[in-house]
Amino acid sequence: MYWINKSILISGFWLVAFGAMAQSRTGVEVGQLSEIEPFSISVIDKPQKKLPPDQWQNSTANIIEELLEELAVNGGSAMLNDLLGQVLLSGGTPPPGGNDLASLRRLRLQSALALGRFSAVSEILSRSPGAYKDPELTAIAVNALLAQGNTVTACALSQQLSQARGASFWLQMRAFCLAIQGNTAGAELTAELAITAADGNPNFLNWINRLTTPAETKKTVDVQSYLELAMAEAANTFASNQNLPSGLRVALARWPDEQSLPVLMQVFADGLVPVNVVAERLFAHAKTLAKPEPETPTEQTGEQVTPLTVLELELATLNQIKTDTGIDLIASLFALGHNAQSQAVRAEALALLLQIEQPFKSWAAMHRLVAEEIKTIAPEPVLARYAPAFAKAALVTGNVSSAKKWLQLLPPEERAALSLQQVLFAIGGPALPAQQTPDDILVTDVFSTIALGRKLSPKLRHWLSSKNAGNTKNCPIGKQTALISSARQHALAETVFRAADILRNDSFASLPPLCAMSVIEALRTVGLKQQARLGALEWMFEQRAAK
Numbered sequence: 001m002y003w004i005n006k007s008i009l010i011s012g013f014w015l016v017a018f019g020a021m022a023q024s025r026t027g028v029e030v031g032q033l034s035e036i037e038p039f040s041i042s043v044i045d046k047p048q049k050k051l052p053p054d055q056w057q058n059s060t061a062n063i064i065e066e067l068l069e070e071l072a073v074n075g076g077s078a079m080l081n082d083l084l085g086q087v088l089l090s091g092g093t094p095p096p097g098g099n100d101l102a103s104l105r106r107l108r109l110q111s112a113l114a115l116g117r118f119s120a121v122s123e124i125l126s127r128s129p130g131a132y133k134d135p136e137l138t139a140i141a142v143n144a145l146l147a148q149g150n151t152v153t154a155c156a157l158s159q160q161l162s163q164a165r166g167a168s169f170w171l172q173m174r175a176f177c178l179a180i181q182g183n184t185a186g187a188e189l190t191a192e193l194a195i196t197a198a199d200g201n202p203n204f205l206n207w208i209n210r211l212t213t214p215a216e217t218k219k220t221v222d223v224q225s226y227l228e229l230a231m232a233e234a235a236n237t238f239a240s241n242q243n244l245p246s247g248l249r250v251a252l253a254r255w256p257d258e259q260s261l262p263v264l265m266q267v268f269a270d271g272l273v274p275v276n277v278v279a280e281r282l283f284a285h286a287k288t289l290a291k292p293e294p295e296t297p298t299e300q301t302g303e304q305v306t307p308l309t310v311l312e313l314e315l316a317t318l319n320q321i322k323t324d325t326g327i328d329l330i331a332s333l334f335a336l337g338h339n340a341q342s343q344a345v346r347a348e349a350l351a352l353l354l355q356i357e358q359p360f361k362s363w364a365a366m367h368r369l370v371a372e373e374i375k376t377i378a379p380e381p382v383l384a385r386y387a388p389a390f391a392k393a394a395l396v397t398g399n400v401s402s403a404k405k406w407l408q409l410l411p412p413e414e415r416a417a418l419s420l421q422q423v424l425f426a427i428g429g430p431a432l433p434a435q436q437t438p439d440d441i442l443v444t445d446v447f448s449t450i451a452l453g454r455k456l457s458p459k460l461r462h463w464l465s466s467k468n469a470g471n472t473k474n475c476p477i478g479k480q481t482a483l484i485s486s487a488r489q490h491a492l493a494e495t496v497f498r499a500a501d502i503l504r505n506d507s508f509a510s511l512p513p514l515c516a517m518s519v520i521e522a523l524r525t526v527g528l529k530q531q532a533r534l535g536a537l538e539w540m541f542e543q544r545a546a547k
Contacts, residue, residue, distance in 0.1 A: 038105050038128035039094040043120040044086065045274070051492065052527075053092035058491035061097025061104050067497035068107040073114045074246035076507035078271030078361060079534040080500055081115065081246075083523075085272075087496045088112045089120050095493075102134075109140050116250025116272045118144040132157060135164040142173065143226040147251035151180060151230055168197040172204055172227060179211040180234050187212060210235040226251060246272060261285055261327050269365035275372050279334070286335035289328055314345040321349075330356070330366075337373050347377055347386045354389045360507070360545045364538065367396040375402065384409040388418060395423055396541060398533045423540050444543045447513045448536035451520035475502060475515030487522035495526045508539035509546070 044050045056064065075081060088111050094101050105128075112121050121144040125131045132138050138161050145154035155177035158170060165171075171194035179187035191208045194200055210221075211234055220238040223229045229251055232239040239252055241263045250272050253264035261281060268278045308316075314336070321332040330353065337349035350370045358366065371393040377383070379390075387406040394402035403424065407415050419441065483498040499519045508516040516539055524532035 037094065038124065038131070039101065039108075040091040041124045041127050042091040043089050043123045045120070047274075048082075048086050051086060051090035051092075053090075055087065055090060055492035056092050056095045058489045059095050059486070059494040061095045061101060064095050064494060064497065065104050065107055067494065067501065068104070068111050070501065071111050071114075071497060072500055072504040073111065074270050074272070074505075075500055075503045076361075076505055076510065077503055077535060077538055078269065078364065079531055079538055080496075080503060081271035083496055083528065083531050084500055085112065085115045085117050085120075087493050088115070089117060089124075106136055106140070109137070113140055113144055113147075114245065114247045116147075116247050116267065118147040118247075118251070122148070132160060133163070135161060135167070135170075139169060146226040146230040147247065147254075149230075149233065149254065151177075151234070154230075155180075166197060168194050168200045169227075171197055172201070175204070175208055176211070176227060176231055176234075179208055184212045207231045207235075210237065223248065241266075246270065258285070258288075258327075261331075265327070265330075265362070265365070268369075269361040275369055278369060279338075279372070282331040282334045283338070285327070285331040289324075289332060311342045311345065314340045314342050318345060318349060322352075334369070334373075337370070343377055343380070344382065346373070347383050347390075350374065350377075351386050351389050354393060360509075360542045363545060364396055364541065367393040371397040371399065371402075375399075379405045379409055381409060388420070391420055392541075395420065396537055398530060398537060400424065419544065423537065441540075441543050443513055444509070444540055447517040448520065448540055451517040451524065452532060452536055453521075453524060475512050480515055480518050483522050484518060487525040490526055492526045492528070495522050496528075499523065507542055508535060509542040 039056070040053075042050045071084070073081070073084065088108055094104070097104075109121050109124065112124075122141060125137060125141045125144075128137070132141065138157060142154045142157050145151070145157070155173070158173040158177060161170065171190055175187045175190035175194055178184075178190060187208050188205070191205045194204055195202055207228060208231075211231060214235060215237070218237060220240050221228075221232050222242070223232055223239045223244070226248065229239055229248060233255065238257075238259055239255075241249060241252055244252065246267070249263055250267050253260050253267050253273065264273065264278060264281055267273050268275075318336060321329065321336060324332050333349045333353050337346050337353065340346045340349065350373055353366055353370055356366065374390050374393055377390075379387070387409045391403040391406040394400075394406065403420070407418070407420070407424075410418075423445065479498065479502050483495065483502060486494045486498055499522060502515065502519055503511070508519070511519070520532045520535045520539070523529075523535060
């Protein structure tokens with residue numbers, strides 16, 4: 001018995017060793033996978049928080065599946081785009097609906113991929129037992145790796161797959177991997193097979209030729225997939241950002257070249273990348289601008305030479321920056337707003353950023369970016385002239401306490417004249433003041449106030465009942481009712497997907513007021529109070545931006 005057990009142990013050792021060697025040859029580190037339900041895996045990056053594990057309950061797998069199949073990623077609300085990622089990447093108990101949840105698992109990951117959550121998708125799949133044996137899940141994993149620029153592991157996973165190897169996608173992957181490994185003949189032969197396969201791309205050989213025969217001048221090419229984007233990067237060509245879906249734009253924004261920086265700002269405005277990623281790229285870009293050091297003029301007083309102070313030097317730098325335009329101006333102002341020793345110069349640089357005229361989504365994104373820096377500037381009387389702008393930036397991110405501190409720098413009569421007071425009231429601040437405000441803005445403020453659970457005075461209720469807030473866009477009553485019903489039954493995931501289905505590519509301000517209010521109220525009902533607040537702020541500020 002001892003020898004039998006020993007031989008089994010020895011055999012097991014060699015099997016493990018052989019498996020480890022096989023893994024090292026492919027470059028894939030799979031590790032030990034525990035038998036866990038893939039739906040239970042959460043991968044949430046700060047500052048987001050994992051949602052409750054029962055978020056998928058009180059609905060059914062079939063309903064969630066239908067909603068995910070029609071899910072509108074990159075809708076008009078940055079808050080909702082961000083929330084969709086939070087829902088999709090928060091694991092929990094899967095919704096009831098039979099034993100086979102494979103389709104729903106795939107749709108969950110495809111939706112997260114479409115939102116540009118590549119590293120999270122990779123991690124979920126790496127922790128899911130048997131994921132790399134499934135061609136569809138492996139394709140999602142490979143696309144996520146290509147989007148992150150990890151072609152080595154993407155090629156290794158493609159090589160490991162034992163099923164569906166004759167499909168066009170896998171033949172294209174094999175040709176790409178052979179090309180970047182220097183096997184031109186093998187790449188061209190495999191490309192021919194990929195073209196003749198079902199769903200083959202007749203232009204695929206052109207992509208392989210770009211890899212094997214680099215062009216003399218750098219060209220811009222159109223891409224339609226993560227593989228084509230990876231091939232464009234490997235061929236050292238520019239990829240056009242025109243008409244790209246959200247996931248491809250997030251992947252393109254990762255490229256380190258200057259052309260990708262405006263793309264990064266776009267996906268940031270859409271709520272698809274966090275503030276810290278944008279901040280790091282802007283700091284890096286500001287360093288490349290290599291402005292000359294401001295000259296240090298001196299004042300001659302008798303025999304003494306007095307150098308300029310740090311404040312005067314930083315003001316000279318600020319004056320230099322003002323001659324910049326576009327992304328250079330944004331990067332330089334943001335870097336100075338972060339690095340300057342003088343609080344006054346920091347405040348001035350950040351305030352100039354907030355004055356740049358932009359479409360609403362970019363305007364709101366700039367306020368989110370600046371709000372992080374404002375947290376490190378003390379509200380002092382000498383900075384009172386920045387109070388309205390900085391209070392607005394704080395409110396865009398839902399930071400009521402910071403907004404109040406900045407507004408306290410203003411005299412009472414100036415505070416009362418700001419329409420920000422109505423925004424403050426809606427999200428839990430002081431009483432709504434009586435003042436002259438355009439009806440459409442006041443309607444938005446009042447509906448937001450109701451959606452967030454605040455009580456209105458009898459006078460405001462009576463005023464509201466006399467208004468006829470016209471529909472600017474259809475909001476089907478069936479979808480609205482389904483949203484309210486799912487929220488009241490605390491079907492969190494379903495509620496978020498139904499909210500996205502109502503907004504789709506629109507913003508809150510483009511919906512009828514009652515419909516927008518229902519979406520915000522539904523989010524609050526299922527416990528997403530912060531997201532409801534941010535949605536209300538998007539709505540109120542976009543109405544103001546239109547004036």
